[in-house]
Amino acid sequence: MSTPTLPPGLAIQKADERIMTLNVGPQHPGSGHMRIIVQIDGDYIVACDPDPGYVHRGEEKMAEYRNYVLNIPHLERPVIHDSCNILYPYVLGAEELLGLEISERAKYVRVIASELNRCVYTMYWLAIYGIFLGHSTMFMWPAGDRELLIDLLEKMTGARVTHSYFIPGGVRNDLPANFEDVCLRQVNYFEKRIKEYADVFYDNPILISRTEKTGILTRENAIRLGTTGSVLRASGVDYDVRKKEPYDVYDELDFQTNVLKSGDSYARSRIPWLDMMESCRIIRDALQKMPKSGSVRVKLKPNPKGILGSVYKRIESGRGALGCYIVSDKKPEPYRVKLSVPSFRNLIALPHLLIGEKLGNMPSVYWSLNYWPVEADR
């Protein structure tokens, strides 16, 4: 029997007097549900080994034992703040496998819910980014302004965070009466509020001096490492699934993608904030173009069976391109569901960014990757 080999972070290495190993997490205010093993020489990080997996829940395996509709409540658990978006590719794929045609109004309602949810997620992310940099006002303001959109989503779906709103065949229920006016008012106020964040946070000289030119991810590396979403766009790559492979009605809506060239953690933190303003634009546009009446839901047979085949769908979530691969074998349950999540793909860049940085840059670089630990573990 051979000697057991330890995982890289746990292996006992040749002790160097100058190197200190720090276990940042899982019980650490700056880690989330994961562990980052960093080795520091003085104040400089010489090695970094992210260690996710503390919140693995086997969502993909669970999906093989439930039918296409029952899969909905548990598949949104990995990112409850972005629950509409994580369900979106699964629902698109299931519709194709079940052979459903959904109405135009349902498509618009989905887009509105998805964009509202993106803002809700980004506000939560921004709150934590603020507190990671020691800016407690930037923790409280997004957490408070997020309530505006949560109220809207509650009116739409009936739940504050885990909406379970998207189903194969449309959305679960129609919009409430007078929703358009309320939504327009709340979204306009929300946009006004997030513009104020520039004064207190994004234009703050201390923030700029701390995050500019740190954790630089070049354009080549961003493509080579397979990062997505805001990380990719902050490195100067103009890639947004909503533009490149439009799903539902995104090709009819008027919006643009935000791209910054510098690739440092300041740019990575600024892109989601700019995206929120684009989301507001999309919501206003969609409210205008949406058909005012019509069905939003296709009546499903009980226990619908999929066709023999597989489908891969992807959408742009709050963190980046989120893909879902479903294999069906003519049973009510899918044969296999695979979620390709942006968090895990963005985390891959972390060791490349942290080496050579100062320890004080660790939280800002780590959280600027737009990473959600629970989603990466699934």
Place this chain on the structure above:
Amino acid sequence: MSVIAPNFKLSEFIKSILDNAFWILLIFVLVGVPAVMFILFFIEMPVINGELLTPFLALTWLADPSRTLPILKAFMTTDLFRIAAFPGFGFAALIAAGTIFVERKMLAKLQLRVGPFYCGKVEGILQLMGDGLKLISKEIIIPAKADKPLFWAAPVLFVATAAAFVALIPVTPGWVVADLDVGLLAVFAVIGFFPIITILSAWAANSKFPFIGGIRALFQMVSFEIPLILSLLGAVILTGTLNLSEIVASQSSFPWIIFLPVGAIVFFITMLAELERIPFDLPEAESEIVAGWLTELSGMMYGLVQLGTYLKLYAFAALFVVIFLGGWNGPMIWPPFPEEILTEGIVAGPVTAHIPGLPVFSQEVLNGILMFVLKTVGVIFFILLPRGVFPRIRVDLLLDLGWKKLIGLAFVNIFIALGLLYAGILGPGGIF
């Protein structure tokens, strides 16, 4: 359905209270009163109206309330009162407690939330007391490999040093615990003691995060001590004394901040760094190193360090007031003591009460206290404000700021002071 005390009975509860009261009274009468008499017998007592105060006379206020004020005034001349109550620890702790409350409520208003709300009915005013009780009742856990004597000593030493700092601050004319001729030098000596305590505590914990926090605190305090000392020298050059009371007295017509604004700005920034407040809270940077050098401290050890921190905050704000804002000087807004109470007594219906010993404080002293407290609270407000506005700075930027910019500005301040002195505008023999 109560689950807190299922066997609660009111009669037994009252009985237990009466029992406790009986035993406390018995112990007080049999041990406390003799002990007080015994101590008073050996203490050198003051003279009131040509009559030596004896322990017996000191306790006669129980029988004759009109003797209360003279005895209180006699007690106020003792060092014990100065150290424990007015210009010393008690006064500073009161302002520190107020600071914590104001900080919480002000920050809450800034961040669109309510802050402490339930404890104490009115706007959560007793929240601090609740927090203190919680800290006292918590278990103190010490790491197995810690250096126990040093680890225990650090919080106590921290509070003691902060209290020593408080003792040097002149609050109002004649009211200072230690009126030293080298007062400002003593301040520098006390400030120089804080990094030693910090690094000793961090090292004694024998843990990684406190160690990094301690090293950061050492970096920060040592590199900001030099601009701090240099920024205060301008006022020393202009007044020609190190005595803090005399520095305050020299500002009776205008505060030094008018002529030395550069020094005041440098001192304010270095003060934030010495106090480890945002944006300079690197030694306690939560998202990087948990709680820095406070990580392993638990229960009341942590509470003591927090008490010391806020005493230090008060002392630094008071030092800013003393050096740059003119201390107790200010317009006389306190109303004078009504003389007819002394001559005619207080008429309360059919009785006329003559109270010997009034007034307890003179008008100048009370006005001085008012001015001093107003200015100190103002400075404390500006110390608290950056916490709602700025993120945390990084170590290299901090050292860059301390060594390159602030020291240069402090020298500019000294040159301004020297120029004013040699031009004959200010200082001994100057125009003003």
